Amino acid sequence: MEMIYDDVNSANNKSSRCMGNQVTSSKRTKVLLIVLGVSLVLALGGLCVLGFMYISVSVKLSAQQTNGTTMARELEELTANYTNYREKFDALHNQHEETLRKLNRLNRMSSDLSLVQTSTGCALCAVNWIYSGGKCYYFSTVKMNWTQSRDHCVSRGGHLVIINSQAEQDFLSSKVKVTHWIGLNDLDTEGHWVWVNNQPLNDSAEFWMKREDGVSEPDNWTEGHPAGEDCASLGHPGGDTEIWMDAFCFQEKRFVCEAAAAV
Ligand SMILES: [Ca+2]
Ligand SMILES: [Ca+2]
Incomplete structure:
Protein backbone atom coordinates (compact mmCIF):
# COMPACT_ATOMS: atom_id res chain seq x y z
CA MET A 1 0.00 0.00 0.00
CA GLU A 2 2.75 2.35 0.92
CA MET A 3 4.50 1.50 -2.28
CA ILE A 4 1.41 2.35 -4.23
CA TYR A 5 1.26 5.71 -2.45
CA ASP A 6 4.84 6.42 -3.29
CA ASP A 7 4.23 5.56 -6.88
CA VAL A 8 1.24 7.87 -6.91
CA ASN A 9 3.27 10.69 -5.38
CA SER A 10 6.05 10.07 -7.78
CA ALA A 11 3.61 10.19 -10.62
CA ASN A 12 2.12 13.44 -9.27
CA ASN A 13 5.55 15.00 -8.93
CA LYS A 14 6.37 14.05 -12.46
CA SER A 15 3.07 15.48 -13.59
CA SER A 16 3.71 18.72 -11.67
CA ARG A 17 7.15 19.05 -13.22
CA CYS A 18 5.73 18.37 -16.64
CA MET A 19 3.04 21.00 -16.17
CA GLY A 20 5.69 23.46 -14.96
CA ASN A 21 7.69 22.77 -18.05
CA GLN A 22 4.57 23.28 -20.22
CA VAL A 23 3.86 26.70 -18.56
CA THR A 24 7.46 27.83 -19.10
CA SER A 25 7.37 26.74 -22.72
CA SER A 26 4.12 28.61 -23.27
CA LYS A 27 5.58 31.83 -21.86
CA ARG A 28 8.60 31.54 -24.09
CA THR A 29 6.37 31.05 -27.07
CA LYS A 30 4.38 34.15 -26.16
CA VAL A 31 7.53 36.18 -25.73
CA LEU A 32 8.82 34.94 -29.02
CA LEU A 33 5.54 35.77 -30.68
CA ILE A 34 5.60 39.25 -29.16
CA VAL A 35 9.18 39.81 -30.26
CA LEU A 36 8.35 38.47 -33.69
CA GLY A 37 5.30 40.74 -33.86
CA VAL A 38 7.26 43.78 -32.84
CA SER A 39 9.93 42.90 -35.38
CA LEU A 40 7.31 42.56 -38.08
CA VAL A 41 5.81 45.92 -37.11
CA LEU A 42 9.25 47.53 -37.20
CA ALA A 43 10.07 45.88 -40.50
CA LEU A 44 6.76 47.00 -41.91
CA GLY A 45 7.45 50.52 -40.68
CA GLY A 46 10.89 50.45 -42.25
CA LEU A 47 9.41 49.27 -45.54
CA CYS A 48 6.89 52.10 -45.39
CA VAL A 49 9.67 54.64 -44.78
CA LEU A 50 11.78 53.19 -47.60
CA GLY A 51 8.74 53.20 -49.87
CA PHE A 52 8.01 56.82 -49.03
CA MET A 53 11.63 57.78 -49.63
CA TYR A 54 11.62 55.91 -52.95
CA ILE A 55 8.49 57.72 -54.09
CA SER A 56 9.87 61.04 -52.92
CA VAL A 57 13.17 60.54 -54.75
CA SER A 58 11.34 59.33 -57.86
CA VAL A 59 9.15 62.43 -57.86
CA LYS A 60 12.19 64.66 -57.43
CA LEU A 61 14.07 62.88 -60.22
CA SER A 62 11.05 63.12 -62.49
CA ALA A 63 10.73 66.83 -61.74
CA GLN A 64 14.43 67.37 -62.38
CA GLN A 65 14.18 65.42 -65.63
CA THR A 66 11.23 67.55 -66.68
CA ASN A 67 13.13 70.70 -65.75
CA GLY A 68 16.16 69.43 -67.65
CA THR A 69 14.07 68.80 -70.75
CA THR A 70 12.47 72.24 -70.46
CA MET A 71 15.86 73.90 -69.99
CA ALA A 72 17.27 71.99 -72.98
CA ARG A 73 14.37 73.18 -75.11
CA GLU A 74 14.80 76.75 -73.85
CA LEU A 75 18.54 76.55 -74.54
CA GLU A 76 17.81 75.32 -78.03
CA GLU A 77 15.40 78.21 -78.61
CA LEU A 78 17.92 80.68 -77.18
CA THR A 79 20.62 79.28 -79.47
CA ALA A 80 18.30 79.59 -82.47
CA ASN A 81 17.39 83.15 -81.43
CA TYR A 82 21.06 84.00 -80.95
CA THR A 83 21.89 82.70 -84.44
CA ASN A 84 18.99 84.67 -85.88
CA TYR A 85 19.96 87.88 -84.07
CA ARG A 86 23.60 87.35 -84.97
CA GLU A 87 22.72 87.14 -88.65
CA LYS A 88 20.57 90.28 -88.35
CA PHE A 89 23.38 92.03 -86.49
CA ASP A 90 25.89 91.07 -89.17
CA ALA A 91 23.52 92.32 -91.89
CA LEU A 92 22.97 95.61 -90.03
CA HIS A 93 26.70 95.92 -89.40
CA ASN A 94 27.40 95.49 -93.13
CA GLN A 95 24.70 98.07 -93.95
CA HIS A 96 26.22 100.43 -91.40
CA GLU A 97 29.69 100.01 -92.93
CA GLU A 98 28.31 100.58 -96.45
CA THR A 99 26.39 103.66 -95.29
CA LEU A 100 29.55 105.03 -93.68
CA ARG A 101 31.48 104.44 -96.90
CA LYS A 102 28.80 106.25 -98.90
CA LEU A 103 28.74 109.08 -96.37
CA ASN A 104 32.51 109.42 -96.56
CA ARG A 105 32.34 109.47 -100.36
CA LEU A 106 29.64 112.17 -100.22
CA ASN A 107 31.71 114.16 -97.72
CA ARG A 108 34.75 113.92 -99.97
CA MET A 109 32.66 114.92 -103.00
CA SER A 110 31.09 117.88 -101.20
CA SER A 111 34.47 119.00 -99.85
CA1 LIG B 1 56.79 127.55 -132.42
CA1 LIG C 1 53.96 120.94 -135.82
Whole structure:
Protein backbone atom coordinates (compact mmCIF):
# COMPACT_ATOMS: atom_id res chain seq x y z
CA MET A 1 0.00 0.00 0.00
CA GLU A 2 2.75 2.35 0.92
CA MET A 3 4.50 1.50 -2.28
CA ILE A 4 1.41 2.35 -4.23
CA TYR A 5 1.26 5.71 -2.45
CA ASP A 6 4.84 6.42 -3.29
CA ASP A 7 4.23 5.56 -6.88
CA VAL A 8 1.24 7.87 -6.91
CA ASN A 9 3.27 10.69 -5.38
CA SER A 10 6.05 10.07 -7.78
CA ALA A 11 3.61 10.19 -10.62
CA ASN A 12 2.12 13.44 -9.27
CA ASN A 13 5.55 15.00 -8.93
CA LYS A 14 6.37 14.05 -12.46
CA SER A 15 3.07 15.48 -13.59
CA SER A 16 3.71 18.72 -11.67
CA ARG A 17 7.15 19.05 -13.22
CA CYS A 18 5.73 18.37 -16.64
CA MET A 19 3.04 21.00 -16.17
CA GLY A 20 5.69 23.46 -14.96
CA ASN A 21 7.69 22.77 -18.05
CA GLN A 22 4.57 23.28 -20.22
CA VAL A 23 3.86 26.70 -18.56
CA THR A 24 7.46 27.83 -19.10
CA SER A 25 7.37 26.74 -22.72
CA SER A 26 4.12 28.61 -23.27
CA LYS A 27 5.58 31.83 -21.86
CA ARG A 28 8.60 31.54 -24.09
CA THR A 29 6.37 31.05 -27.07
CA LYS A 30 4.38 34.15 -26.16
CA VAL A 31 7.53 36.18 -25.73
CA LEU A 32 8.82 34.94 -29.02
CA LEU A 33 5.54 35.77 -30.68
CA ILE A 34 5.60 39.25 -29.16
CA VAL A 35 9.18 39.81 -30.26
CA LEU A 36 8.35 38.47 -33.69
CA GLY A 37 5.30 40.74 -33.86
CA VAL A 38 7.26 43.78 -32.84
CA SER A 39 9.93 42.90 -35.38
CA LEU A 40 7.31 42.56 -38.08
CA VAL A 41 5.81 45.92 -37.11
CA LEU A 42 9.25 47.53 -37.20
CA ALA A 43 10.07 45.88 -40.50
CA LEU A 44 6.76 47.00 -41.91
CA GLY A 45 7.45 50.52 -40.68
CA GLY A 46 10.89 50.45 -42.25
CA LEU A 47 9.41 49.27 -45.54
CA CYS A 48 6.89 52.10 -45.39
CA VAL A 49 9.67 54.64 -44.78
CA LEU A 50 11.78 53.19 -47.60
CA GLY A 51 8.74 53.20 -49.87
CA PHE A 52 8.01 56.82 -49.03
CA MET A 53 11.63 57.78 -49.63
CA TYR A 54 11.62 55.91 -52.95
CA ILE A 55 8.49 57.72 -54.09
CA SER A 56 9.87 61.04 -52.92
CA VAL A 57 13.17 60.54 -54.75
CA SER A 58 11.34 59.33 -57.86
CA VAL A 59 9.15 62.43 -57.86
CA LYS A 60 12.19 64.66 -57.43
CA LEU A 61 14.07 62.88 -60.22
CA SER A 62 11.05 63.12 -62.49
CA ALA A 63 10.73 66.83 -61.74
CA GLN A 64 14.43 67.37 -62.38
CA GLN A 65 14.18 65.42 -65.63
CA THR A 66 11.23 67.55 -66.68
CA ASN A 67 13.13 70.70 -65.75
CA GLY A 68 16.16 69.43 -67.65
CA THR A 69 14.07 68.80 -70.75
CA THR A 70 12.47 72.24 -70.46
CA MET A 71 15.86 73.90 -69.99
CA ALA A 72 17.27 71.99 -72.98
CA ARG A 73 14.37 73.18 -75.11
CA GLU A 74 14.80 76.75 -73.85
CA LEU A 75 18.54 76.55 -74.54
CA GLU A 76 17.81 75.32 -78.03
CA GLU A 77 15.40 78.21 -78.61
CA LEU A 78 17.92 80.68 -77.18
CA THR A 79 20.62 79.28 -79.47
CA ALA A 80 18.30 79.59 -82.47
CA ASN A 81 17.39 83.15 -81.43
CA TYR A 82 21.06 84.00 -80.95
CA THR A 83 21.89 82.70 -84.44
CA ASN A 84 18.99 84.67 -85.88
CA TYR A 85 19.96 87.88 -84.07
CA ARG A 86 23.60 87.35 -84.97
CA GLU A 87 22.72 87.14 -88.65
CA LYS A 88 20.57 90.28 -88.35
CA PHE A 89 23.38 92.03 -86.49
CA ASP A 90 25.89 91.07 -89.17
CA ALA A 91 23.52 92.32 -91.89
CA LEU A 92 22.97 95.61 -90.03
CA HIS A 93 26.70 95.92 -89.40
CA ASN A 94 27.40 95.49 -93.13
CA GLN A 95 24.70 98.07 -93.95
CA HIS A 96 26.22 100.43 -91.40
CA GLU A 97 29.69 100.01 -92.93
CA GLU A 98 28.31 100.58 -96.45
CA THR A 99 26.39 103.66 -95.29
CA LEU A 100 29.55 105.03 -93.68
CA ARG A 101 31.48 104.44 -96.90
CA LYS A 102 28.80 106.25 -98.90
CA LEU A 103 28.74 109.08 -96.37
CA ASN A 104 32.51 109.42 -96.56
CA ARG A 105 32.34 109.47 -100.36
CA LEU A 106 29.64 112.17 -100.22
CA ASN A 107 31.71 114.16 -97.72
CA ARG A 108 34.75 113.92 -99.97
CA MET A 109 32.66 114.92 -103.00
CA SER A 110 31.09 117.88 -101.20
CA SER A 111 34.47 119.00 -99.85
CA ASP A 112 35.88 118.77 -103.38
CA LEU A 113 33.20 121.07 -104.78
CA SER A 114 32.76 124.78 -104.40
CA LEU A 115 29.53 126.64 -105.06
CA VAL A 116 29.88 129.57 -107.43
CA GLN A 117 27.37 132.40 -107.77
CA THR A 118 26.75 133.10 -111.46
CA SER A 119 24.58 135.60 -113.34
CA THR A 120 22.00 132.90 -113.96
CA GLY A 121 22.17 131.13 -110.62
CA CYS A 122 24.69 128.86 -108.99
CA ALA A 123 27.24 126.50 -110.43
CA LEU A 124 29.57 123.95 -108.90
CA CYS A 125 33.26 123.68 -109.62
CA ALA A 126 35.70 121.41 -107.91
CA VAL A 127 37.85 122.99 -105.23
CA ASN A 128 40.87 124.79 -106.76
CA TRP A 129 39.00 125.14 -110.07
CA ILE A 130 37.87 128.59 -111.25
CA TYR A 131 34.46 129.27 -112.75
CA SER A 132 34.05 131.32 -115.91
CA GLY A 133 31.36 131.37 -118.60
CA GLY A 134 29.75 128.08 -117.64
CA LYS A 135 33.08 126.26 -117.43
CA CYS A 136 35.51 125.35 -114.67
CA TYR A 137 39.24 125.83 -115.17
CA TYR A 138 42.17 124.33 -113.33
CA PHE A 139 45.56 126.05 -113.57
CA SER A 140 48.28 123.61 -112.61
CA THR A 141 51.04 124.49 -110.19
CA VAL A 142 53.33 121.73 -111.48
CA LYS A 143 54.94 121.27 -114.86
CA MET A 144 54.47 118.25 -117.13
CA ASN A 145 55.03 117.46 -120.79
CA TRP A 146 52.02 117.83 -123.10
CA THR A 147 50.94 114.17 -123.01
CA GLN A 148 51.22 113.99 -119.23
CA SER A 149 49.27 117.24 -118.95
CA ARG A 150 46.51 115.88 -121.20
CA ASP A 151 46.24 112.70 -119.12
CA HIS A 152 46.36 114.60 -115.83
CA CYS A 153 43.39 116.74 -116.85
CA VAL A 154 41.43 113.62 -117.72
CA SER A 155 42.27 112.12 -114.31
CA ARG A 156 40.81 115.26 -112.73
CA GLY A 157 37.55 114.86 -114.62
CA GLY A 158 38.28 117.36 -117.40
CA HIS A 159 40.51 117.83 -120.42
CA LEU A 160 43.24 120.19 -121.59
CA VAL A 161 41.55 123.49 -122.26
CA ILE A 162 39.82 124.05 -125.60
CA ILE A 163 39.62 127.76 -126.46
CA ASN A 164 36.55 128.66 -128.49
CA SER A 165 36.27 132.45 -128.22
CA GLN A 166 38.03 135.73 -127.64
CA ALA A 167 36.34 135.97 -124.25
CA GLU A 168 37.71 132.60 -123.19
CA GLN A 169 41.16 133.54 -124.52
CA ASP A 170 41.04 136.83 -122.60
CA PHE A 171 39.98 135.10 -119.40
CA LEU A 172 42.77 132.56 -119.62
CA SER A 173 45.37 135.16 -120.52
CA SER A 174 44.38 137.21 -117.50
CA LYS A 175 44.88 134.23 -115.19
CA VAL A 176 48.34 133.06 -116.24
CA LYS A 177 51.70 134.73 -115.91
CA VAL A 178 53.79 132.05 -117.62
CA THR A 179 53.30 129.76 -120.59
CA HIS A 180 50.81 126.87 -120.17
CA TRP A 181 49.91 123.88 -122.34
CA ILE A 182 46.50 123.98 -124.03
CA GLY A 183 44.63 121.14 -125.72
CA LEU A 184 45.74 121.83 -129.29
CA ASN A 185 48.21 119.74 -131.37
CA ASP A 186 49.22 118.69 -134.88
CA LEU A 187 50.75 115.39 -133.82
CA ASP A 188 48.88 113.30 -136.41
CA THR A 189 49.26 115.54 -139.45
CA GLU A 190 51.77 118.34 -139.58
CA GLY A 191 50.02 121.67 -139.92
CA HIS A 192 46.56 120.22 -139.22
CA TRP A 193 45.76 121.50 -135.73
CA VAL A 194 43.09 119.72 -133.74
CA TRP A 195 41.81 120.04 -130.22
CA VAL A 196 41.81 117.18 -127.72
CA ASN A 197 38.15 116.51 -128.62
CA ASN A 198 39.34 115.89 -132.21
CA GLN A 199 37.63 119.07 -133.43
CA PRO A 200 39.76 121.05 -135.91
CA LEU A 201 40.95 124.52 -135.03
CA ASN A 202 38.42 127.19 -135.97
CA ASP A 203 40.17 129.95 -137.86
CA SER A 204 37.81 132.52 -136.32
CA ALA A 205 39.09 131.70 -132.88
CA GLU A 206 42.84 131.26 -133.16
CA PHE A 207 45.39 133.36 -131.35
CA TRP A 208 48.77 132.39 -132.75
CA MET A 209 51.61 134.79 -132.18
CA LYS A 210 52.14 137.08 -135.17
CA ARG A 211 55.59 138.42 -135.99
CA GLU A 212 56.25 141.48 -138.07
CA ASP A 213 58.96 139.66 -140.04
CA GLY A 214 56.29 137.24 -141.26
CA VAL A 215 57.58 134.19 -139.36
CA SER A 216 54.56 133.73 -137.21
CA GLU A 217 53.50 130.83 -135.02
CA PRO A 218 53.05 127.97 -135.50
CA ASP A 219 56.49 127.73 -137.08
CA ASN A 220 57.18 124.03 -136.35
CA TRP A 221 60.67 124.98 -135.25
CA THR A 222 63.04 121.99 -135.63
CA GLU A 223 66.30 123.21 -134.10
CA GLY A 224 67.59 120.44 -131.88
CA HIS A 225 64.48 118.38 -132.55
CA PRO A 226 63.91 117.48 -136.22
CA ALA A 227 60.37 116.25 -135.54
CA GLY A 228 59.40 119.88 -134.95
CA GLU A 229 56.86 121.46 -132.64
CA ASP A 230 53.50 119.71 -132.47
CA CYS A 231 51.87 120.98 -129.27
CA ALA A 232 50.35 124.39 -128.61
CA SER A 233 50.91 126.54 -125.57
CA LEU A 234 49.24 129.65 -124.24
CA GLY A 235 51.85 132.35 -123.81
CA HIS A 236 55.43 133.01 -124.82
CA PRO A 237 58.25 131.64 -122.66
CA GLY A 238 59.35 135.24 -122.39
CA GLY A 239 56.16 136.27 -120.61
CA ASP A 240 53.52 137.39 -123.14
CA THR A 241 50.43 135.38 -122.24
CA GLU A 242 48.00 136.71 -124.83
CA ILE A 243 49.23 134.57 -127.72
CA TRP A 244 49.69 130.93 -128.71
CA MET A 245 52.91 129.25 -129.77
CA ASP A 246 53.72 125.75 -130.94
CA ALA A 247 56.39 124.04 -128.90
CA PHE A 248 58.19 120.71 -128.41
CA CYS A 249 55.65 118.37 -126.82
CA PHE A 250 58.28 116.86 -124.50
CA GLN A 251 58.90 120.18 -122.81
CA GLU A 252 57.51 120.50 -119.33
CA LYS A 253 55.12 123.39 -118.78
CA ARG A 254 52.23 124.24 -116.55
CA PHE A 255 48.85 123.49 -118.11
CA VAL A 256 45.19 124.51 -118.04
CA CYS A 257 42.39 121.98 -117.64
CA GLU A 258 38.74 122.63 -118.45
CA ALA A 259 35.53 120.94 -117.32
CA ALA A 260 31.84 121.71 -117.53
CA ALA A 261 30.40 123.35 -114.40
CA ALA A 262 27.66 121.50 -112.55
CA VAL A 263 24.50 123.62 -112.33
CA1 LIG B 1 53.96 120.94 -135.82
CA1 LIG C 1 56.79 127.55 -132.42
